[in-house]
Amino acid sequence: MSYDPPDDPKGNPVTRLLESYAAGRWYAAPAEGDPLLDAATGEEVARISSAGLDLGAMAHHARTVGGPAIREMTFHERALLLKDLATHLTGLKDELYDLSLRTGATRRDSMIDIDGGFATLFSFSSKGRRELPNDTVVCDGDLEQLGRTGVFLGQHVYTSRPGLAVQINAFNFPVWGMLEKLAPAFIAGLPSLVKPASQTAYLTELVVRRIIESGILPEGSLQLLSGSAGDLLDHLGVQDSVAFTGSAHTAGILRQHPSVLHGGVTLQVEADSLNCSVLGPDVTSSEPEWDLFVKGVVTEMTAKAGQKCTAIRRVIVPSAVADEMTEAISAKLATITVGDPGDESVRMGPLASLGQREEVRKAVEALRSSADVVLGDPSATTGFAGDGERGAFMAPVLLRAHAGAVEPHDVEPFGPVSTVMSYDSLDDAVTLAARGKGSLVGSVVTHDPAVARTLVLGLAPWHGRILVLDRDDAPESTGHGSPLPMLVHGGPGRAGGGEELGGVRGVLHHMQRSAIQASPDMLTAITGRWTRGSQRTITPEHPFRHSLATLQVGDTIASEPRVISLEDIDHFADFTGDTFYAHTDPAAAAQNPLFGGIVAHGYLIVSMAAGLFVDPAPGPVLANFGVDSLRFLTPVKAGDSIRVTLTVKQITPRSSADYGEVRWDALVANADDEPVATYDVLTLVAKEA
Numbered sequence: 255m256s257y258d259p260p261d262d263p264k265g266n267p268v269t270r271l272l273e274s275y276a277a278g279r280w281y282a283a284p285a286e287g288d289p290l291l292d293a294a295t296g297e298e299v300a301r302i303s304s305a306g307l308d309l310g311a312m313a314h315h316a317r318t319v320g321g322p323a324i325r326e327m328t329f330h331e332r333a334l335l336l337k338d339l340a341t342h343l344t345g346l347k348d349e350l351y352d353l354s355l356r357t358g359a360t361r362r363d364s365m366i367d368i369d370g371g372f373a374t375l376f377s378f379s380s381k382g383r384r385e386l387p388n389d390t391v392v393c394d395g396d397l398e399q400l401g402r403t404g405v406f407l408g409q410h411v412y413t414s415r416p417g418l419a420v421q422i423n424a425f426n427f428p429v430w431g432m433l434e435k436l437a438p439a440f441i442a443g444l445p446s447l448v449k450p451a452s453q454t455a456y457l458t459e460l461v462v463r464r465i466i467e468s469g470i471l472p473e474g475s476l477q478l479l480s481g482s483a484g485d486l487l488d489h490l491g492v493q494d495s496v497a498f499t500g501s502a503h504t505a506g507i508l509r510q511h512p513s514v515l516h517g518g519v520t521l522q523v524e525a526d527s528l529n530c531s532v533l534g535p536d537v538t539s540s541e542p543e544w545d546l547f548v549k550g551v552v553t554e555m556t557a558k559a560g561q562k563c564t565a566i567r568r569v570i571v572p573s574a575v576a577d578e579m580t581e582a583i584s585a586k587l588a589t590i591t592v593g594d595p596g597d598e599s600v601r602m603g604p605l606a607s608l609g610q611r612e613e614v615r616k617a618v619e620a621l622r623s624s625a626d627v628v629l630g631d632p633s634a635t636t637g638f639a640g641d642g643e644r645g646a647f648m649a650p651v652l653l654r655a656h657a658g659a660v661e662p663h664d665v666e667p668f669g670p671v672s673t674v675m676s677y678d679s680l681d682d683a684v685t686l687a688a689r690g691k692g693s694l695v696g697s698v699v700t701h702d703p704a705v706a707r708t709l710v711l712g713l714a715p716w717h718g719r720i721l722v723l724d725r726d727d728a729p730e731s732t733g734h735g736s737p738l739p740m741l742v743h744g745g746p747g748r749a750g751g752g753e754e755l756g757g758v759r760g761v762l763h764h765m766q767r768s769a770i771q772a773s774p775d776m777l778t779a780i781t782g783r784w785t786r787g788s789q790r791t792i793t794p795e796h797p798f799r800h801s802l803a804t805l806q807v808g809d810t811i812a813s814e815p816r817v818i819s820l821e822d823i824d825h826f827a828d829f830t831g832d833t834f835y836a837h838t839d840p841a842a843a844a845q846n847p848l849f850g851g852i853v854a855h856g857y858l859i860v861s862m863a864a865g866l867f868v869d870p871a872p873g874p875v876l877a878n879f880g881v882d883s884l885r886f887l888t889p890v891k892a893g894d895s896i897r898v899t900l901t902v903k904q905i906t907p908r909s910s911a912d913y914g915e916v917r918w919d920a921l922v923a924n925a926d927d928e929p930v931a932t933y934d935v936l937t938l939v940a941k942e943a
Contacts, residue, residue, distance in 0.1 A: 293358030302480025320474025333382030370853030414443030417493030442764035492518030523750030534700025560670035593639025617667035624659035684712030692747020717796030718745035
């Protein structure tokens with residue numbers, strides 16, 4: 255299925271005016287709009303305008319309709335909707351690929367944008383269900399004991415903000431750019447208002463249209479602003495946030511907006527980034543890492559025609575091999591066919607627009623002040639598989655920096671352009687990388703661990719992510735320029751200072767962290783997780799006989815005591831082979847200041863504790879799948895007794911299964927009521943008996 259513009263009464267095609275999805279309806283501006291052109295042919299694809307759009311009403315709709323609907327659901331329910339959405343959109347992929355051609359994207363480029371966006375939804379859905387509770391509040395870290403007796407405690411928690419997440423996106427990733435911001439915000443409980451860059455907004459609009467048609471997301475959780483953002487920021491307040499991807503110049507304007515300066519609006523920026531790739535001094539042309547380096551540079555120069563915030567702009571190599579590496583990269587680039595992305599022979603499509611091509615040409619001219627062009631003619635309009643006058647084609651351009659070059663560290667050519675520069679020592683390489691003043695990503699290609707450590711520790715303060723590439727990880731590496739949903743995406747300094755993605759980190763970034771001070775019982779009620787020191791419920795029936803339908807937080811079993819004999823310790827040592835002297839050699843054990851004699855193995859204590867609380871008959875408890883936070887606190891000597899108190903700490907139903915997870919607090923104590931061991935037992939329990 256595709257969305258085709260209508261015909262006029264004479265049957266001639268009419269350029270479609272992109273619509274905004276605002277306050278529950280599609281809105282077409284009463285204006286002619288600005289033309290959006292096919293990057294390869296120069297033909298008009300659509301027009302865009304936001305004239306007359308009530309941006310205040312959009313913000314109000316998000317807060318009063320979308321936000322409450324999202325926050326009624328648990329994290330797991332929100333995450334499951336993202337999975338449904340990703341599955342639905344995957345079925346429409348062919349339609350999106352067809353339209354993506356008009357942005358200048360090759361099929362490989364479209365895969366990065368479209369499939370990458372869907373994969374991000376799937377990833378956040380999975381991590382949200384595995385790493386967050388099936389609740390609406392997240393506990394952060396351990397309890398803090400604020401008083402002497404344990405009746406006054408502190409617990410950090412994350413809660414959803416009653417605001418909205420505005421995203422202002424760049425033109426280069428019209429699908430992924432929206433979905434990678436939507437996913438964590440949605441799981442965090444925030445509705446999103448999407449403002450795509452105009453040049454490729456027609457692809458974003460199609461995705462949003464298909465999302466709205468699906469009915470998967472609650473009304474108000476996603477709105478689309480096609481056209482100018484106008485006075486949008488004037489309608490935002492202290493609970494709202496803006497995530498901006500684009501130029502440092504525009505970011506600077508946003509940072510000075512009164513709503514950001516004085517109104518409490520949170521602004522996250524991903525801006526210019528002069529990313530680098532550093533070749534280790536151990537790598538020669540006979541090593542596998544040499545080819546990996548060449549391939550990485552060429553890929554980053556040509557994918558999306560170099561229009562990636564993560565593309566390699568600076569190629570930093572040892573002086574001894576700089577000439578040879580420059581020749582190797584040039585030879586590989588010379589094989590790249592540039593032209594219309596619909597042509598199967600084409601490896602690199604056009605830039606997003608003729609205007610963008612002109613910007614890149616200006617950047618190359620600036621770079622020429624301290625670098626020489628060794629490959630490519632940025633002014634060429636011939637030699638392409640397409641019309642070089644109407645299409646925004648540009649061949650890859652490789653430059654070689656002069657000694658002491660300045661411009662390659664200051665000028666970002668947002669296109670298929672990189673500059674080779676050389677270093678004499680690892681300190682020199684780190685200094686060159688740092689001159690970029692902060693980048694999204696850097697890569698280090700080496701097979702020498704010492705080189706890797708020196709370079710990574712030197713580069714890390716200046717980069718949000720660093721890829722260390724060698725022959726070992728290359729088969730599975732996703733490459734220098736691929737942001738991954740489970741890792742943070744952002745960078746310090748000129749890269750904007752923000753962080754996106756990062757799995758659950760990205761979700762929590764949208765939420766408010768608060769320190770709650772209360773009694774154990776109050777913390778249990780607030781967090782939905784049993785707090786040590788709060789009330790327990792000793793149930794007449796063993797808790798293992800209860801399904802999730804009847805099990806309650808606080809349900810407890812207190813076992814009878816069991817004596818640990820010397821024979822038990824000897825048998826465990828013989829049976830397991832754990833003959834550490836503290837368990838088997840009385841004289842040596844007596845000299846140990848921690849034990850003062852033979853003591854029981856820690857794992858013997860845990861094993862016998864299980865025997866004290868496990869109900870052996872088949873029932874709702876299906877499996878034990880782990881132990882968390884195990885600590886041995888007091889040694890158990892032969893003749894001591896232990897007993898166990900097991901309490902339901904947290905219940906997490908799985909949305910897609912007929913069972914859920916139950917976390918039990920286990921406290922093992924001796925005859926003097928001293929804690930011997932503490933840990934969490936994790937079990938899978940049926941939802942119904």
